Amino acid sequence: MSIRGILPFQVELVPRADGTTGRGGLPLVVETMRALRLDQAVEKHLGRGPRKSDYGPVQKVEALVLLMAAGGECVDDIAVLKADEGLCRLLGRSMPSADTLLDFVYEFHDDALIAAAQKQRPPDTVAYIPAENERLQALGQVNEALVHAVAARGKSKRATLDDDATVIESHKQQAQPHYKGGRGYQPAIVYWGEQDLVVCDEFRDGNVPAGMANLPRIQRAFRSLPASVSEYYFRADSACYDERVLKWLANPEREGGPHGRIGFAISADMTVQLHQACVALPETAWQPFEERAAETVTCAEVVFAPGDWPKNAQPLRYVAFRIKKRQGLLFANGSDTRYLAVVSNRDELGAVQLLRWHWEKAGTIEHVHDVMKNELGAGVLPCSRFGANAAWYRLTALTYNALSALKSLALPPELSAARPKRLRFRVFNLAGRISEHAGRMWLRISEQLERLAGLLRARTRLAALLPAAQSG
Numbered sequence: 001m002s003i004r005g006i007l008p009f010q011v012e013l014v015p016r017a018d019g020t021t022g023r024g025g026l027p028l029v030v031e032t033m034r035a036l037r038l039d040q041a042v043e044k045h046l047g048r049g050p051r052k053s054d055y056g057p058v059q060k061v062e063a064l065v066l067l068m069a070a071g072g073e074c075v076d077d078i079a080v081l082k083a084d085e086g087l088c089r090l091l092g093r094s095m096p097s098a099d100t101l102l103d104f105v106y107e108f109h110d111d112a113l114i115a116a117a118q119k120q121r122p123p124d125t126v127a128y129i130p131a132e133n134e135r136l137q138a139l140g141q142v143n144e145a146l147v148h149a150v151a152a153r154g155k156s157k158r159a160t161l162d163d164d165a166t167v168i169e170s171h172k173q174q175a176q177p178h179y180k181g182g183r184g185y186q187p188a189i190v191y192w193g194e195q196d197l198v199v200c201d202e203f204r205d206g207n208v209p210a211g212m213a214n215l216p217r218i219q220r221a222f223r224s225l226p227a228s229v230s231e232y233y234f235r236a237d238s239a240c241y242d243e244r245v246l247k248w249l250a251n252p253e254r255e256g257g258p259h260g261r262i263g264f265a266i267s268a269d270m271t272v273q274l275h276q277a278c279v280a281l282p283e284t285a286w287q288p289f290e291e292r293a294a295e296t297v298t299c300a301e302v303v304f305a306p307g308d309w310p311k312n313a314q315p316l317r318y319v320a321f322r323i324k325k326r327q328g329l330l331f332a333n334g335s336d337t338r339y340l341a342v343v344s345n346r347d348e349l350g351a352v353q354l355l356r357w358h359w360e361k362a363g364t365i366e367h368v369h370d371v372m373k374n375e376l377g378a379g380v381l382p383c384s385r386f387g388a389n390a391a392w393y394r395l396t397a398l399t400y401n402a403l404s405a406l407k408s409l410a411l412p413p414e415l416s417a418a419r420p421k422r423l424r425f426r427v428f429n430l431a432g433r434i435s436e437h438a439g440r441m442w443l444r445i446s447e448q449l450e451r452l453a454g455l456l457r458a459r460t461r462l463a464a465l466l467p468a469a470q471s472g
Helices: 027-035 038-046 057-070 075-083 085-091 098-106 111-120 134-151 215-222 243-250 272-279 351-360 361-374 388-409 420-428 447-453 455-464
Strands: 002-003 009-013 160-166 184-185 188-192 197-202 230-235 260-269 285-292 295-302 317-325 337-344 433-435 440-445
Touching: 002 085, 009 230, 009 285, 009 455, 027 038, 027 388, 027 420, 027 455, 038 057, 038 134, 038 433, 057 075, 057 388, 057 420, 075 085, 075 098, 075 351, 085 433, 085 440, 098 184, 098 197, 098 388, 134 197, 160 215, 160 361, 188 215, 197 215, 197 285, 197 455, 260 351, 272 285, 272 295, 272 337, 285 351, 295 351, 337 351, 351 361, 361 388, 388 420, 388 455, 420 447, 440 447
Parallel strands: 160 230, 230 260
Antiparallel strands: 002 009, 160 188, 188 197, 260 337, 285 295, 295 317, 317 337, 433 440
16 A cells, blocks of 8 residues: 655555664663663562563563653553564564553552551641652662662762752642642652762652652662762752751761761751841942842852751851842832842852852753653653652653663763753664574664764673673
8 A cells, every 4th residue: 555645755554564663773772771780670679570471570661761762751652662563673572562561650559558648647737748669669779770880880979969849730630739830740859960860759749848858858869879979969949948958968977878078058948037147248248149131149158047056066058149130120029139048068169159059950950850851751640640650750760860871871972961852863763674694683774874873882882881791
């Protein structure tokens, strides 16, 4: 059967197309995961699955990561990869069905944990954070294994962890109202800037306050770091401006985390007392920070301590910045001046340096949120089950990390900052013809396209990460 169109070519439909693929570069994602022994980590933490099943946890995790890397937004999109018979031939297996993958993410949900969290919340509290079941915790350990494997091949002994939450809009009946006025979920991640890796995530309902119970996630993130890290730093917005978080970070003998110094900067709540301290500063205390089109920004050191800060503890450092509107311009509250502040223990930086270091967070973790939600599938949750959605979000983080590893370990330097959509355009969506000769499978692709994608060199670099017995 052939079909005519506007352009001068015809489309012919054939029963099978396992001799060609439009995604000749996509198997690099699986090769990256296997070069980093992620298949072994999945088997260790999630098991091998039933013996009679064609698809164990390894095959399901790889399929979901491939789906997100390829641009799929829901489990039903796996049908597109499943129909690419050439891709399946390169991978050495067919893809699981959408139902199989949906049943898999259902395994991470537990109604009993939801009920327990609801029962344990205080009478006057609506929001709660359910505990994770063993399967969801195990999936977190898989991601931790990936983080360690990537870090082991890097040279950075410094870890700057950025913490932030984001809103995922959802019209599902179970979605809760969030602070922006809609309904949805508000998951949080902790991101390792030097390695471009998500080290920890926590899925939350939309109505969970941003400042609720953040310390356990922060502790888990620092515990997830490999032993090779010797310098620790932390940045966050005012959601982490909490007595427990500040005391834990400032204490070099902290429990549930690495001992020693953690240099941190956190946006401070502008309380009445802190605002008064900022207003009381003499004009000579303020130094230039930056000039904007309609504002002048200055900064200054502020002598201030939270009311319950231990007297024997090292004093915290507060740096305020003052934003003044140009003449005739006002903020929404009718004032021409606004004060913000950062609390830190980094005395080695000047006030301007400290603020700029703190504000770098906006260019790192917010970028990760954007990529995960708009290019990898986190923005479209699979179902109404909380634990299944939490697993989907964690798999999105795993996909982000796998693509980051591919870029840092194998792809050309000019693609080191490429977003997933560019990786699809340059690397993954390579048209190729598949054939077998002398007992080996061959993928024939355009020489010019391969030169742009760097496919051959990438595969060589990934294969070099495996022991000799496993490569080739």
